Amino acid sequence: MSQLRPTPYSFNRAQRDQVFKVMTLQLDQASTTQLREWETTLAQEYQQFKASGLNLDLTRGKPSAEQLDLSDAMNLILxxxxxxxxxTDLRNYGGLDGIPECKRLFAKVLGVANDEILIGGNSSLTLMYFAVLFAQxxxxxxxxxxWASEGKTTKFLAPVPGYDRHFxxxxHLGIELIPVALNDDGPDMDAVEQLVKAxxxxxxxWCVPRFSNPTGTVYSDQVVDRLAQLGKLAGSNFRVFWDNAYAVHSLSDDAPELANIMDRCRAHGTEDSIYIFGSTSKITYAGAGVSFAGMSKGNLKAFSQHLGMSQIGPDKINQLRHVRFLKDSEGLAAHMRAHAAVLKPRFDIVLKHLREGLADTGMASWNEPQGGYFVSFxxxxxxxxxxxxxxxxxGVKLTPAGATFPYGKDPDNKNIRIAPSVPSLEEIDRAMAVFVNCVKLASVRQRLS
Amino acid sequence: MSQLRPTPYSFNRAQRDQVFKVMTLQLDQASTTQLREWETTLAQEYQQFKASGLNLDLTRGKPSAEQLDLSDAMNLILxxxxxxxxxTDLRNYGGLDGIPECKRLFAKVLGVANDEILIGGNSSLTLMYFAVLFAQxxxxxxxxxxWASEGKTTKFLAPVPGYDRHFxxxxHLGIELIPVALNDDGPDMDAVEQLVKAxxxxxxxWCVPRFSNPTGTVYSDQVVDRLAQLGKLAGSNFRVFWDNAYAVHSLSDDAPELANIMDRCRAHGTEDSIYIFGSTSKITYAGAGVSFAGMSKGNLKAFSQHLGMSQIGPDKINQLRHVRFLKDSEGLAAHMRAHAAVLKPRFDIVLKHLREGLADTGMASWNEPQGGYFVSFxxxxxxxxxxxxxxxxxGVKLTPAGATFPYGKDPDNKNIRIAPSVPSLEEIDRAMAVFVNCVKLASVRQRLS
Structure with missing residues (x-):
């Protein structure tokens, strides 16, 4: 945290200390008088924030310029x-499934064999969109x-909170979403199994199995194994959409690992029940990376056949750029450590504010992620x-409440996604001070009402 | 043609001269005796070709390595x-509609305003696929x-011969294709108008309005104007799919120009009835270019909204590469002249063989294109x-007969697409000698049977 310059708050330290001190009290143990006092102090603090003309943004789940700089060598590497x-001449048409050296590199990331992967263009969302479209x-x-041939409305399970673009x-494709709870170890598998059986x-x-968006959840081995067995419980042509978007995006070397779902599927004979996705959007350039899809050879054959109706091949030159730049698994790991060095201080400051301002107040709970791009609050x-x-x-912009739920509806109206990757450390520090104040103020007012 | 080395035919010149001389006679004026003599000579020649172990390919409608070389500076230009x-930071997410400098450059190619264009990824086929998908x-x-909401099978008109990937x-999307004739000035508009009215x-x-695939047809001003009026005749939500794939791909400076269809649509108040497409696949790299779609602002708004469900944005870095490399319309024109210098001798040698071997024989007809990638025979x-x-x-591979017709069915079983861009001049020369022989042999045999 030594990079952090003092924040130029317009109120004095004595005021802050007073606020922080009183707020260590539990909300549900406070008297009405105390609550009124707090409300006054917090509202005062809030007005000072408001008057200071902030313009901060904690909404953007994307890499910072500092992270993107890490990959600039790509532009000249060829x-x-x-x-x-x-x-072959990579400049020309063709090669729908991508170049072999790229397959080998990213098959390891997805945990599939070299002939169970397709390397696409710059967007794994596009591969996911096509996968759902073709299946439907x-x-x-x-x-x-x-799915459409069965004549019923197709339904998907959506662990919540989750990623709005999956929803x-x-x-867009007319598929109904059924929310299921995302627990600390992954989706509530009892509920999932019961639903698909019925x-x-x-x-x-939809699964984001490692450093889940937004909760940072890493699915436990047991949950991964139960998901691998869903293909046996579920109706015909069921697919787990395994968006391993943060497969290598840990903030430290001791972050929990994810079990290999394709291995688990092989053990259960359900290889055809899983589509695995990933991309380099948060490895190299968010807008100019490469995407990949891992699946059984049977799935890959059908998927490629359909994909080939909409394109002749991906940008293979950019795939070559990526292999030359990242080299191999070791090169990739070193590169991701450089990302972590940029990201971790940002997460640390978010968590410092939450711990110092809200721990043991009974006003909030949040995750402390070991990877990914978000703090879920x-x-x-x-x-x-x-x-x-x-x-x-x-003046502090946050992702709209509800965005992490299907149809934008958070039934408890409680989840907020905090995205600290883009702002500077100082901006995060200022934004989080405001955020903590807003949470306290809203909580005290609710208690008083 | 000075680049052309002598071809190492295994039969002697006297034999060839004899064949060529006799074949200048008209097929329908030949007696049975003459036909039998020709059959013997042609079959002999054919056997000699067959014995010479050729392995030549006239199927590939893609740029040659020599053409791709023209754009290699792109890889280092940034x-x-x-x-x-x-x-903005082009490395990051976003910018679904592409970068402004790229829009300006390619809006001129498509003949639309700068706010009537979207710049996509490496494949205009993908933009077309999405356009049909979303409309449906x-x-x-x-x-x-x-279209689906009308509850009937959607139908498209397909001028034939045409481009198999359009079909x-x-x-793939369950749309029925109705063939209409492609005349020398474009689709048979009497038939088209009658069909859409009924x-x-x-x-x-589907239209490839300049240097049509495979016939090389350039639509006349009158045909363009009548197509621009279709929106008034046709049912609701009719769209002309204007794939201007060869917009700037002439083989000489005096090739016919194409009327601006968006201008014509504006004159008739039918701007919303047209989707225009193009790409740099045959300008820079076939596999690593940029694509573009031109349409009215109303269409663009709806299309972008749907497209945004499947992706966050295109590869903007590659778009910047393209603008830096091609610079402006003048830069683009100069670049395309360099392509023509590579391509024209290839077309010349195809046409030389056809003229010398088949003109006035009553056995064949073909186009003599002034641009594009094909000779239609x-x-x-x-x-x-x-x-x-x-x-x-x-040993000479040709595009499968029928490929230029919907469902692969050429009702007359007569059209063959010749693609001379990839083979060397010598290879084309050898392949075309075989081709001419095969046409003569089949024709004489048919006459005899």
Whole structure:
């Protein structure tokens, strides 16, 4: 935290100490008089924040310029040498499944064999969109007919809170989302198993299994194994959509590992029940990376056949750029440590504010992620929208409350996603001071009302 | 043609001269005796070709390595400087519609305004696929409901011969194709107008308006104007799919120009009835170019909204690379002249063989394109498959007969697409000698049978 310059708050330290001191008290043990006093002090502090004309943004789940700089060597790395393993002209059309050296590198990231992967363009979201689209409308080739052919509304399970773009893919394609709880070890598997057994029109489940967006959850080995068995419980053509977006995105070397789901599927004979996705969007350039999809050979055959109707091949030159730059698993690991060095201090400052300002107050809970891009924060039930609004009015932009739930509806109105990767340390420090104040103010007011 | 080395035919010149001389006679004026003599000579020649162990390929509608070399400077052009007009970090997510400098450059190519274009990834086929998909399933936002919502099978008109990948997009999305004749000045507009007036479930027409694949047709001003008026005749939500793939791909400076369809649409108040597409696949790198779609602001709004469900943005770094490399319209024109210098001798040698071997024989007709990538060749009715098979057996690979028609069915079994861009001049020379022989042999045999 030594990089951090003192923050130029417009109120004095004595005022702050007073606020922090009183707030270590538990909300539910405070008398009405105490609550009124707190409200006055917090409202005063809030007005000072508001008057200071802040313009801060904690919404953006994307790499900072400092992180993107780490990959700038990519732009010059090819030189005149476009030689490659397949000894083909990468500049030309073709090669729908990507170049072999890229497959080998990212198959390890996804935990699949070198012939169980396809390397795409700059967006894994596009691969996921196509995967859902083809499954819904065209089917799985020799593996099975389309979901639509069953004549019922297709349904997906959505562990919540989750990633809004997964939800919007389903909404766009007319697929109904059924929320299930995301516990500390992954989706509530009792609920998941019960649901898929009861309703064969449930055809998929969205998973971000390591450093889940936004909760930072790493699925336990047991949960991974139970997910690998879903293909046996579920109706025909069920697929687990395994978006391993943060597969190598830990903040430290001792972050928990994720079990290899393809291995578990092989053990259970359910290899065809899983689609695995990933990309370098948060490894190299968010807008100019490469994406990949891992799946059984049967799935890959059907998926490629459909994908080939919409394109002749991906940008293989950019794939070569990536292999030259990242080299191998060791090169990738070293590169990700450089990312962690940029990201971790940002997470530390978010957590410092939450711990110092809100621990043991009974006002909030949050995760302390060991990787990924987010801190997931829960207010008391019913307060997320108010906190987001209070913060916005004081110049601190937060992801809209509800965004982490299907149809934007958080039934408890409590979850807020904090994204600290883009702002500077100082900006995060200022924004989090405001955020903590807003949470306290909203909580005290709710208690008083 | 001075680059051309003598071809090492295994038969002697006297034999060749004899063949060529006799073949200048018209097929339908030959006696049975003459036909039998020709058959013997041609079959002899064919056997000699077959024995010479050729392995030649005239199927590939893609740039040659020599053409791709023209753009190699792109790989190093960015250096450390990623500065751009929008002054945003192009390395990061976002910018679904592309970067402004790229829009300006390619809006001129498509003939639309700078706010009527979206710059995509490496494949215009993907943009076309999405355009058909969204129109079919999601609709046009404020401009209209989806085709599917009308409850009937959607139909498209397919000028034939045409581009197989257009047809397969429709087939994949469950859209029925109705062939219409492609005349020398474009689609048979009398037929087109009659069809769309009679059947409101006809929702689109595929057009490659300049140097059409495979016939090299440039649509006349009158045809362009009539196509621009289709939006008034056709059922609701009709769209012309204007794939201007060869917009700047002329073989000489005096090739015919194409009228600006967006201007014509504006004149008729039908701006919303057209989707225009293009790419740099045959300008820079076929696999690593940029694609673009031009459309009215209303269409663009709806299309972008749907596209944004499947991706966060295109590879903007590659877009910057393209603008830096091509610079402006003048830079683009100069670059395309360098392409023409590589391509034209290849077309010249194809045409030389056809003229010398088949002119005035009554056995064939073909186009003499002034741009694009193909020569479209018609045998006598019923012979295309046989010619393709004969050539294949003699080591010359041709695009499968029928590929230029919906569902692979050429009703006259006569059209063959010749793609001379990839082979060397010598290879084309050898392949075309075989091809001409196969056409003659099949024609004479048909006449004899």
């Amino acid at each position: 030189g005149d040498d476009l030689s490659n393993e397949s000894n 409308n065209q089917g799985f080739g020799a593996l099975g007919a389309s 919007s893919v389903c909404e 309703d064969p029109s449930i055809k998929g489940i 829960d207010t008391l039930p019913g307060l997320a929208k108010e906190v987001v609004q209070l913060a916005a009015d004081a | 250096g450390d400087d990623l500065s751009n007009e929008s002054n 399933n999601q609709g046009f936002g404020a401009l209209g409901a989806s 397969s997009v429709c087939e 059947d409101p479930s006809i929702k689109g027409i 018609d045998t006598l009715p019923g012979l295309a498959k046989e010619v393709v098979q004969l050539a294949a057996d003699a």
